[in-house]
Amino acid sequence: MDNQEDDSKAMILLMGLRRCGKSSICKVVFHNMQPLDTLYLESTSNPSVEHFSTLIDLAVMELPGQLNYFEPSYDSERLFKNVGGLVYVIDSQDEYMNAITNLAMIIEYAHKVNPKINIEVLIHKVDGLSEDFKVDAQRDIMQRTGEELLELGLDGVQVSFYLTSIFDHSIYEAFSRIVQKLIPEISYLENMLDNLIQHSKIEKAFLFDINSKIYVSTDSNPVDIQVYEVCAEFVDVTIDLFNLYKAQSAGVTSSGADGKEVAKPQRELKSVSELGNGVMIYLKQMIRGLALVALIRPNGADVDSCLTIADYNVDTFKQGLTELWANAVIKRPEPVQEELE
Amino acid sequence: MSANNRKKLLLMGRSGSGKSSMRSIIFSNYSAFDTRRLGATIDVEHSHLRFLGNMTLNLWDCGGQDVFMENYFSKQKDHIFQMVQVLIHVFDVESQEVIKDIEIFVRSLKQLRKYSPDAKIFVLLHKMDLVQLDKRDELFSIMMNKLGEAATEYGFPDLVGFPTSIWDESLYRAWSQIVCSLIPNMAAYETNLIKFKQLIDAYEIVLFEKTTFLVICSSNGNVVTSGAGQASSSTGGNKGAIVVDPKRFEKISNIMKNFKQSCTKLKSDFTTLVLNESIYVCEVSPNMVCFIVLNDTTQSQQLVLENVSKATKYFQ
Numbered sequence: 001m002d003n004q005e006d007d008s009k010a011m012i013l014l015m016g017l018r019r020c021g022k023s024s025i026c027k028v029v030f031h032n033m034q035p036l037d038t039l040y041l042e043s044t045s046n047p048s049v050e051h052f053s054t055l056i057d058l059a060v061m062e063l064p065g066q067l068n069y070f071e072p073s074y075d076s077e078r079l080f081k082n083v084g085g086l087v088y089v090i091d092s093q094d095e096y097m098n099a100i101t102n103l104a105m106i107i108e109y110a111h112k113v114n115p116k117i118n119i120e121v122l123i124h125k126v127d128g129l130s131e132d133f134k135v136d137a138q139r140d141i142m143q144r145t146g147e148e149l150l151e152l153g154l155d156g157v158q159v160s161f162y163l164t165s166i167f168d169h170s171i172y173e174a175f176s177r178i179v180q181k182l183i184p185e186i187s188y189l190e191n192m193l194d195n196l197i198q199h200s201k202i203e204k205a206f207l208f209d210i211n212s213k214i215y216v217s218t219d220s221n222p223v224d225i226q227v228y229e230v231c232a233e234f235v236d237v238t239i240d241l242f243n244l245y246k247a248q249s250a251g252v253t254s255s256g257a258d259g260k261e262v263a264k265p266q267r268e269l270k271s272v273s274e275l276g277n278g279v280m281i282y283l284k285q286m287i288r289g290l291a292l293v294a295l296i297r298p299n300g301a302d303v304d305s306c307l308t309i310a311d312y313n314v315d316t317f318k319q320g321l322t323e324l325w326a327n328a329v330i331k332r333p334e335p336v337q338e339e340l341e
Numbered sequence: 342m343s344a345n346n347r348k349k350l351l352l353m354g355r356s357g358s359g360k361s362s363m364r365s366i367i368f369s370n371y372s373a374f375d376t377r378r379l380g381a382t383i384d385v386e387h388s389h390l391r392f393l394g395n396m397t398l399n400l401w402d403c404g405g406q407d408v409f410m411e412n413y414f415s416k417q418k419d420h421i422f423q424m425v426q427v428l429i430h431v432f433d434v435e436s437q438e439v440i441k442d443i444e445i446f447v448r449s450l451k452q453l454r455k456y457s458p459d460a461k462i463f464v465l466l467h468k469m470d471l472v473q474l475d476k477r478d479e480l481f482s483i484m485m486n487k488l489g490e491a492a493t494e495y496g497f498p499d500l501v502g503f504p505t506s507i508w509d510e511s512l513y514r515a516w517s518q519i520v521c522s523l524i525p526n527m528a529a530y531e532t533n534l535i536k537f538k539q540l541i542d543a544y545e546i547v548l549f550e551k552t553t554f555l556v557i558c559s560s561n562g563n564v565v566t567s568g569a570g571q572a573s574s575s576t577g578g579n580k581g582a583i584v585v586d587p588k589r590f591e592k593i594s595n596i597m598k599n600f601k602q603s604c605t606k607l608k609s610d611f612t613t614l615v616l617n618e619s620i621y622v623c624e625v626s627p628n629m630v631c632f633i634v635l636n637d638t639t640q641s642q643q644l645v646l647e648n649v650s651k652a653t654k655y656f657q
Contacts, residue, residue: 036374226606233603240596241616244589245544245634271616273600277609304643
């Protein structure tokens with residue numbers, strides 16, 4: 001049964017040499033750990049799985065660096081067969097030649113077992129590198145990896161590279177893109193968001209996972225990392241302020257009339273902030289721990305009417321999302337049912 | 342501007358105790374992480390900060406190396422210790438030379454008694470995050486007893502102390518109270534705030550200074566007079582059985598300041614924030630921001646915002 005459950009989830013493998021920062025990434029992205037606290041993390045000795053549910057159910061399996069996957073006793077074939085994505089972390093502040101050889105070996109194996117696997121490489125800990133050096137390191141790593149793969153006759157394999165650091169938003173950005181590749185409905189979502197922004201003076205819209213600040217989807221306009229950061233921080237602000245006075249609103253509810261009690265907890269989180277230059281940041285809770293965060297630029301139009309239109313359109317979007325999800329849900333448990341019969 | 346509105350604040354303490362770090366966080370929008378870049382302060386760094394529009398805080402950040410210290414107590418003593426409204430003495434709780442720290446404190450008290458006997462004294466036991474959680478209270482009371490004795494001896498019986506750390510909200514709490522002690526018409530603000538709270542049927546209203554996001558006053562439970570210095574003993578909103586976080590003001594300061602900081606990435610600053618139509622954050626005067634939590638979430642947003650703008654004239 002355990003096995004079947006795993007099958008219905010999209011699985012991401014997190015690999016890399018020892019001390020390259022895999023556990024830190026997991027803790028920071030999925031457990032909201034402060035980046036500085038990761039200094040005290042112990043070395044991981046056993047594979048550990050993080051379950052994480054956003055629009056899709058996701059499992060991130062972290063494999064310790066010192067493990068040898070090619071030992072016959074280790075069932076690596078089954079491991080690679082079930083995963084949707086392979087994330088390989090390279091420590092950019094260390095000698096990375098060994099890592100690249102290791103990576104090429106893993107890619108060769110993984111690609112043989114599962115040709116559909118997405119291969120993602122995080123060039124990690126770039127916070128310690130200067131701006132010029134970052135670009136150099138990236139070019140160097142990409143080139144060397146390419147050469148290694150060419151030697152193995154795997155030049156057709158697509159490998160994506162990301163520059164990341166846990167001290168800024170780049171790790172969230174990278175994970176957002178990795179997760180998006182595993183969502184089958186991503187193109188519909190993108191279309192829906194495009195539609196939404198065209199009709200409501202929205203400049204940029206993100207569909208955030210509230211817990212991890214990963215964005216599950218965005219519209220097709222290019223992502224400005226600064227806008228993403230502001231939106232992610234706005235999610236934090238909203239949640240933090242809401243939690244401060246959660247006890248208070250709960251207290252009011254219980255003292256209120258019986259009819260109200262049912263209605264109030266269902267109320268979705270919504271917050272709007274207006275900035276000095278007229279830009280508005282708009283947040284509304286969606287289904288399954290997601291929230292839509294949008295940047296509205298009224299450009300001289302009436303602010304209230306802008307908000308009303310946005311409200312209406314976002315509601316429509318939410319309905320669409322609910323329907324999309326309802327249809328997706330029917331498809332997913334099917335394999336499990338078949339096996340039960 | 343009358344001299345009355347100028348307040349001289351002395352920021353003293355041994356070298357490396359964290360004076361410049363806390364100043365940068367509160368008044369220059371540094372994040373706690375950014376303070377690593379700060380070097381040692383040479384001699385005295387003056388900063389003039391406008392607070393609440395018409396009040397100027399002259400903050401004298403006195404470099405804490407022994408060479409400078411000797412200078413302050415000898416050659417520059419009349420220059421440094423004259424006309425002081427507030428002395429803020431910072432102690433590093435991890436310090437290896439506690440005796441020396443206290444000696445410096447006592448020497449400044451001596452000078453203060455001579456040059457400005459009306460000054461208020463605050464001590465901050467800083468870097469509390471480095472002390473184990475269960476030992477903090479004990480350490481704090483031991484230190485405060487020692488310092489209290491010393492202060493009383495030199496004619497400053499009303500010593501107020503805070504345990505602080507730049508890594509949590511305790512710093513905001515301490516500085517809010519320090520700055521509040523300088524605001525003359527606090528009582529007027531408070532009565533107006535309570536009236537306003539009743540008018541719009543709010544659960545709580547808190548006033549913040551706009552640039553620093555320090556708490557000025559709040560409608561439930563006065564932050565200023567509860568300044569016994571014990572962070573744990575503070576019970577802000579004692580309204581029936583509802584339990585609210587006693588440290589919420591500082592947390593709001595922290596959250597909003599971070600948000601303000603992130604707004605600069607969009608080349609703008611924030612004006613209003615409405616959360617679930619029950620929490621409103623908006624400007625109530627050019628230099629104050631109010632944080633309103635409503636009881637009744639069915640009020641229309643326009644009505645609330647209109648009410649706030651009408652209230653502006655009571656908070657000048």
